Amino acid sequence: xxxxxxxxxxxxxxxxxxxxxxxxxxxxxxDFGVQVVERISVGDDHEAIIHALEEAxxxxxxxxxxxxxxxxxxxxxxxxxxxxxxxxxxxxNPTWERIQxxxxxxxxxxxxxxxxxCYMPSKAELLxxxxxxxxxxxxxxxxxxxxxxxxxxxxxxxxxxxxxxPLIQSMNEGHEIYHRTIRTIGEGESRLxxxxxxxxxxxxxxxxxxxxxxxxxxRIRLTGRGSNVDQLKKSVDxxxxxxSERLKEFVFGFDLETVEEVIGKLARARGVTIGLAESCTGxxxxxxxxxxxxxxxxxxxxxVSYSNEVKMSVLGVKETTLKDHGAxxxxxxxxxxxxxxxxxxxxxxxxxxGIAGPNGGTAEKPVGTVWMACTDGTQTQTYLLKAGKDRExxxxxxxxxxxxxxxxxxxxx
Amino acid sequence: xxxxxxxxxxxxxxxxxxxxxxxxxxxxxxDFGVQVVERISVGDDHEAIIHALEEAxxxxxxxxxxxxxxxxxxxxxxxxxxxxxxxxxxxxNPTWERIQxxxxxxxxxxxxxxxxxCYMPSKAELLxxxxxxxxxxxxxxxxxxxxxxxxxxxxxxxxxxxxxxPLIQSMNEGHEIYHRTIRTIGEGESRLxxxxxxxxxxxxxxxxxxxxxxxxxxRIRLTGRGSNVDQLKKSVDxxxxxxSERLKEFVFGFDLETVEEVIGKLARARGVTIGLAESCTGxxxxxxxxxxxxxxxxxxxxxVSYSNEVKMSVLGVKETTLKDHGAxxxxxxxxxxxxxxxxxxxxxxxxxxGIAGPNGGTAEKPVGTVWMACTDGTQTQTYLLKAGKDRExxxxxxxxxxxxxxxxxxxxx
Numbered sequence: 113x114x115x116x117x118x119x120x121x122x123x124x125x126x127x128x129x130x131x132x133x134x135x136x137x138x139x140x141x142x143d144f145g146v147q148v149v150e151r152i153s154v155g156d157d158h159e160a161i162i163h164a165l166e167e168a169x170x171x172x173x174x175x176x177x178x179x180x181x182x183x184x185x186x187x188x189x190x191x192x193x194x195x196x197x198x199x200x201x202x203x204x205n206p207t208w209e210r211i212q213x214x215x216x217x218x219x220x221x222x223x224x225x226x227x228x229x230c231y232m233p234s235k236a237e238l239l240x241x242x243x244x245x246x247x248x249x250x251x252x253x254x255x256x257x258x259x260x261x262x263x264x265x266x267x268x269x270x271x272x273x274x275x276x277x278p279l280i281q282s283m284n285e286g287h288e289i290y291h292r293t294i295r296t297i298g299e300g301e302s303r304l305x306x307x308x309x310x311x312x313x314x315x316x317x318x319x320x321x322x323x324x325x326x327x328x329x330x331r332i333r334l335t336g337r338g339s340n341v342d343q344l345k346k347s348v349d350x351x352x353x354x355x356s357e358r359l360k361e362f363v364f365g366f367d368l369e370t371v372e373e374v375i376g377k378l379a380r381a382r383g384v385t386i387g388l389a390e391s392c393t394g395x396x397x398x399x400x401x402x403x404x405x406x407x408x409x410x411x412x413x414x415x416v417s418y419s420n421e422v423k424m425s426v427l428g429v430k431e432t433t434l435k436d437h438g439a440x441x442x443x444x445x446x447x448x449x450x451x452x453x454x455x456x457x458x459x460x461x462x463x464x465x466g467i468a469g470p471n472g473g474t475a476e477k478p479v480g481t482v483w484m485a486c487t488d489g490t491q492t493q494t495y496l497l498k499a500g501k502d503r504e505x506x507x508x509x510x511x512x513x514x515x516x517x518x519x520x521x522x523x524x525x
Numbered sequence: 526x527x528x529x530x531x532x533x534x535x536x537x538x539x540x541x542x543x544x545x546x547x548x549x550x551x552x553x554x555x556d557f558g559v560q561v562v563e564r565i566s567v568g569d570d571h572e573a574i575i576h577a578l579e580e581a582x583x584x585x586x587x588x589x590x591x592x593x594x595x596x597x598x599x600x601x602x603x604x605x606x607x608x609x610x611x612x613x614x615x616x617x618n619p620t621w622e623r624i625q626x627x628x629x630x631x632x633x634x635x636x637x638x639x640x641x642x643c644y645m646p647s648k649a650e651l652l653x654x655x656x657x658x659x660x661x662x663x664x665x666x667x668x669x670x671x672x673x674x675x676x677x678x679x680x681x682x683x684x685x686x687x688x689x690x691p692l693i694q695s696m697n698e699g700h701e702i703y704h705r706t707i708r709t710i711g712e713g714e715s716r717l718x719x720x721x722x723x724x725x726x727x728x729x730x731x732x733x734x735x736x737x738x739x740x741x742x743x744r745i746r747l748t749g750r751g752s753n754v755d756q757l758k759k760s761v762d763x764x765x766x767x768x769s770e771r772l773k774e775f776v777f778g779f780d781l782e783t784v785e786e787v788i789g790k791l792a793r794a795r796g797v798t799i800g801l802a803e804s805c806t807g808x809x810x811x812x813x814x815x816x817x818x819x820x821x822x823x824x825x826x827x828x829v830s831y832s833n834e835v836k837m838s839v840l841g842v843k844e845t846t847l848k849d850h851g852a853x854x855x856x857x858x859x860x861x862x863x864x865x866x867x868x869x870x871x872x873x874x875x876x877x878x879g880i881a882g883p884n885g886g887t888a889e890k891p892v893g894t895v896w897m898a899c900t901d902g903t904q905t906q907t908y909l910l911k912a913g914k915d916r917e918x919x920x921x922x923x924x925x926x927x928x929x930x931x932x933x934x935x936x937x938x
Contacts, residue, residue, distance in 0.1 A: 125561040127551030128737055131544060134566070138540030148538040150573065153547070153564035160563065167580075324541055388829070394815025395808030398829045402807025405883060405916060413835040416801070416811045416827035418820070422869055426826070426839075456835055470818060503818060 113284060114149045115141055115174035118164050120189055121263055122155045124179070133178050133268055140272065144280055145289040145337060146174060156180055161192035165258070173256050174280065179263030181246040190249075193260060194233035197251060201231040204238065211245050236260075239275040243267040248275060257283075287337065290344040292352045294332040295369060296362040297516040301325045304332065304362070308355050319348060327505060328512035329371075332359075364519055371515045372404050378522045379410035386518065387458030388414030389427055389448040391439065391465040392482060397511045412458040417448065427451030440465050440477055442494050445485040453489055460488045460525075462518050466510055469503045482510040486521040493521055526697060527562045528554055528587035531577050533602055534676055535568045537592070546591050546681055553685065557693055558702040558750060559587060569593055574605035578671070586669050587693065592676030594659040603662075606673060607646035610664060614644040617651065624658050649673075652688040656680040661688060670696075700750065703757040705765045707745040709775040710784060710929040714738045717745065717775070721768050732761060740918060741925035742784075745772075777932055784928045785817050791935045792823035799931065800871030801827030802840055802861040804852065805879035805895060810924045825871040830861065840864030853878050853890055855907050858898040866902055873901045873938075875931050879923055882916045895923040899934040906934055 117137055123129045131153065138148045149172060154160035161180075168175045180189030194201055208230040215222045229246060232238065239248030244262055248271040251258040259276055261268045296304065301323045305312070312321050318338050324331040332355065336348040356363045365374045379386060388398050398414040401407055415426055420439055423429040428451040429444055437443040445463045453461035466482030473479035480499035485492055497513050499506045530550055536542045544566065551561045562585060567573035574593075581588045593602030607614055621643040628635045642659060645651065652661030657675055661684040664671040672689055674681045709717065714736045718725070725734050731751050737744040747765055749757040769776045778787045792799060801811050811827040814820055828839055833852055836842040841864040842857055850856040858876045866874035879895030886892035893912035898905055910926050912919045 124548075125551050125564065126555045127548035127553075127561075130548045135537075135540035135543045138538050140540075142539045148540075149568060149570075150577075151538065151564075151566035155562065157562075390808070393812070394820075395803070395811030395827060395829065396815075398808030398831075399806070399812055399920070402809075402829075402831065402920075403917070407807075408831055411831050413831040413839070414808060414829040415839075416808065416815075416829070418815065418824050418826040422826040425870060426828075426868055455839055457838060504816070507812070507815075 113146045113174060113280075114172045115146050115176060116168040116172040117148055117151045118161075118168060118175065118177045119151070119153045119263070120156065120161060120177060120179035121153075124153045125155050133263065133265055136265070136269065137176060137178075137272065140277070141174075141280075143289070143291050144277065145284065145287065145335075146280060156188045158188055158192045158195070161189060162196050165193070165196045169253060169256050169258070173283075175256060175258045176276070177258070177260040178268050181260065181262045189260060190231070190233060193236075193249070193251070193258075197233060197235055197253070199233040199235045202234045204230050204232045207232070207238070207247060214245065239271050241267055241271055242274075243270045250275070250279075286339055288339060288341040288344055290336045290341060290348050292334050292348050293367050294334075294352060294356045294359070294363055295365045295367075295371075296330050296332065296359060297328055297364055297371060297512055298362045299330070299359075301330050304330055304359060308332075308358055311351070311355055311358060315351060316347065318344075319351060328509045364516060370404075371512065371519060372400050375401065375515060375519050375522065376404045376407060376410060378519065382522055382525050384460055384522055384525060385410050385412050385458045386522075387412045387452045387456030387461040389452035389461065389463040390414060390416050391418060391423070391448070391463075392468045393464055393466075393507050393511050393514065394418060396507055397462075397464065397514050400511060400515065412456045415452055415455065423448060426455060428454070438477070440467055440481055440483055442483055442485075442496070445483045445494060446487070446492055449485040449487040449492060450489065453487060460486060460518075460521060462486045462514060462521075464510065464514050466497070466499070466506070468506045468510075469501055480506055482506070482513075484510070484514050484517055486517050488521075488525070493517070526559045526587060526693075527585045528559050528589060529581040529585040530561055530564045531574075531581060531588065531590045532564070532566045532676070533569065533574060533590060533592035534566075537566045538568050546676065546678055549678070549682065550589060550591075550685065553690070554587075554693075556702070556704050556748075557690065558697065558700065558748070559693060569601045571601055571605045571608070574602060575609050578606070578609045582666060582669050582671070586696075588669060588671045589689070590671070590673040591681050594673065594675045602673060603644070603646060606649075606662070606664070606671075610646060610648055610666070612646040612648045615647045617643050617645045620645070620651070620660060627658065652684050654680055654684055655687075656683045663688070663692075699752050701752060701754040701757055703749045703754060703761050705747050705761050706780050707747075707765060707769050707772070707776055708778045708780075708782060708784075709743050709745065709772060710741055710777055710925055711775045712743070712772075714743050717743055717772060721745075721771055724764070724768055724771060728764060729760065731757075732764060741922045741929075777929060783817075784925065784932060785813050788814065788928060788932050788935065789817045789820060789823060791932065795935055795938050797873055797935055797938060798823050798825050798871045799935075800825045800865045800869030800874040802865035802874065802876040803827060803829050804831060804836070804861070804877060805881045806877055806920050806924050806927065807831060809920055810875075810877065810927050813924060813928065825869045828865055828868065836861060839868060841867070851890070853880055853894055853896055855896055855898070855909070858896040858907060859900070859905055862898040862900040862905060863902065866900060873899060873931075873934060875899045875927060875934075877923065877927050879910070879912070879919070881919045881923075882914055893919055895919070895926075897923070897927050897930055899930050901934075901938070906930070 236249035244267040249260045319336045322333045336344040395416045417423040429447040448463035464484040469479035482497040485494045649662035657680040662673045732749045735746045749761040808829045830836040842860040861876035877897040882892035895910040898907045
């Protein structure tokens with residue numbers, strides 16, 4: 113099955129907002145075996161919306177619209193859809209009552225705009241939107257379905273998850289799809305593919321594999337298609353197990369797990385607290401650990417020792433170490449990690465120091481040279497990463513490798 | 526003038542890559558007074574590309590294509606364009622010599638794929654791409670121009686800046702455009718608009734104003750259009766001065782300046798070094814300061830005091846302060862800032878502590894309550910921010926307010 117996404121809003125065309133909705137919808141639909149064949153963005157413009165709808169229904173069975181349903185721009189998208197279907201707008205009382213209830217609870221007054229928002233095309237089947245005031249709208253047109261949703265990401269996602277995916281699954285009945293994703297850090301896409309070449313060759317025809325790389329990470333996704341979901345699960349799970357066993361030194365998790373979450377789970381399970389000492393990454397590893405809600409249970413804190421003075425005064429790195437080996441060296445990161453553990457009072461500590469670029473490289477230590485260490489005060493493990501030339505990428509890339517070192521270190525505890 | 530953007534690539538449709546190119550192009554073209562009226566994304570599919578081109582030339586004078594020009598997918602986009610123009614592919618020797626030269630310098634071997642990359646539609650005018658191997662291609666079709674560029678952002682930007690913008694400017698001759706942007710932090714869009722309502726009302730017809738909000742920031746852009754560029758500049762600059770004078774407590778910079786860069790300039794000019802103590806933002810303010818290359822000249826480092834133990838042991842916050850007032854309080858952030866300054870040895874220090882959410886809020890201190898402070902050891906300034914309910918947004922939003930407090934504090938030095 114094919115789908116077309118239509119995103120509506122002047123703010124998308126002038127680049128004020130980056131369209132992340134389309135990417136999310138594309139990924140999720142792909143997981144249901146539905147292929148997005150085209151994406152169209154148009155402004156808040158009656159003719160442009162109608163023209164995009166005409167194009168889309170001629171090509172595809174599933175048309176998803178996002179945007180243009182808020183209380184201020186309401187009219188254009190809904191009226192364009194109504195006109196497309198030769199439909200009329202009717203007042204929908206349950207929605208009005210729902211909005212009044214919400215505003216009462218918030219202690220705020222409704223305006224005429226909110227009442228206006230309750231007019232809907234009469235042919236629309238309304239889809240519950242627990243996250244906002246504007247419901248989604250479903251239209252059935254010949255063999256196609258057309259769904260209009262708000263552009264606010266969490267409202268769109270709520271409607272997709274609660275109404276649209278179940279609908280698409282029912283349209284797809286008898287065509288079961290089962291996905292598993294193996295998540296890896298530490299090895300490139302082509303080398304991973306080389307290592308599991310024989311296992312991929314031996315996959316049955318109904319299982320496809322995809323390599324999805326991002327900075328420092330590669331996701332390996334297996335997709336099984338068939339009519340018997342139990343059989344699919346059994347077979348896909350078996351091959352996932354085989355592949356992840358082969359790649360086990362690189363695998364940190366499965367499906368939607370992030371390395372930050374895996375660190376959290378491991379630290380909780382082992383009862384270990386973590387401290388950080390960051391130089392080149394400047395606090396970005398710390399902010400990634402904190403992105404997990406509840407991190408305070410296992411994260412003590414961190415020192416961003418950007419200057420050599422702070423490396424010495426706060427972390428206790430010796431002046432002679434910095435002089436003899438430099439701030440970017442195995443010797444320095446070891447002393448940074450030991451010092452961070454002591455000053456933060458954590459069970460283990462991780463440290464990182466490198467040349468993020470664009471300046472500061474030498475022949476011996478070019479831009480992208482990054483040293484890191486992990487210690488529990490007794491056993492210290494170090495790692496040398498050779499990253500690229502781009503400052504922004506180096507910070508993310510070395511952060512991902514750093515998080516992976518923390519994960520492995522806790523696992524070995 | 527209108528433009529249509531066509532982005533090509535399966536990776537866009539399945540959501541593997543988020544399309545940031547379109548947003549960048551939309552913003553830039555808008556600065557030249559060119560309006561993007563539609564964006565279309567199609568896969569690496571011959572028919573789909575031709576169909577999108579047909580649609581686009583019927584609607585618009587400027588058609589910009591990105592993607593599908595790399596050494597592996599080469600054939601599809603270029604052949605589709607050639608077929609659209611009933612053109613044939615010819616081997617372009619200068620490109621081949623250029624690629625061979627690049628690979629020689631890198632000490633790598635070219636492959637047949639790279640030679641294949643040198644076949645171009647004969648009607649293409651090639652556009653220099655200093656950032657990669659595939660040149661851009663320009664086609665003139667009736668009154669339209671069609672430009673095909675690689676999808677790699679910095680390659681696309683290079684071709685746009687060096688070839689496409691000058692071309693668009695020449696198409697637009699006699700229609701001069703002059704932009705200035707005032708950048709603010711600390712006040713919402715509608716309240717800013719209210720404060721300068723009379724100044725906006727008094728703008729001459731040839732100057733338009735746009736409010737461009739993002740998390741915690743609002744850019745106010747003035748666009749002047751006319752035939753005499755000197756006159757435009759004089760008039761726009763005059764009104765920018767008037768508006769920024771009125772809003773001076775919120776204005777941190779102009780045009781492309783970021784608050785992180787402004788802090789760097791001020792700190793260098795004043796000879797001031799900065800230290801941080803972050804709790805709720807978990808290192809993200811630090812990583813934003815470090816995002817400016819050369820930050821080591823004025824940034825000493827930071828303490829991420831995520832646990833109360835670290836607040837006490839590293840920063841010297843008193844146990845009674847935490848007990849009596851809580852970790853999120855004016856008293857605590859003052860002690861955090863004073864402690865950070867001492868331990869990091871910086872001239873000034875900034876501290877922040879808040880409830881990022883989604884949990885941890887109380888009736889008295891709901892999620893989104895954030896205290897911050899800035900000190901030079903003698904004079905301490907504090908600020909209470911009331912942010913929202915979303916953890917991720919709160920971290921960015923309070924970070925922006927924090928950076929603004931640092932900026933103001935250094936300015937007052």
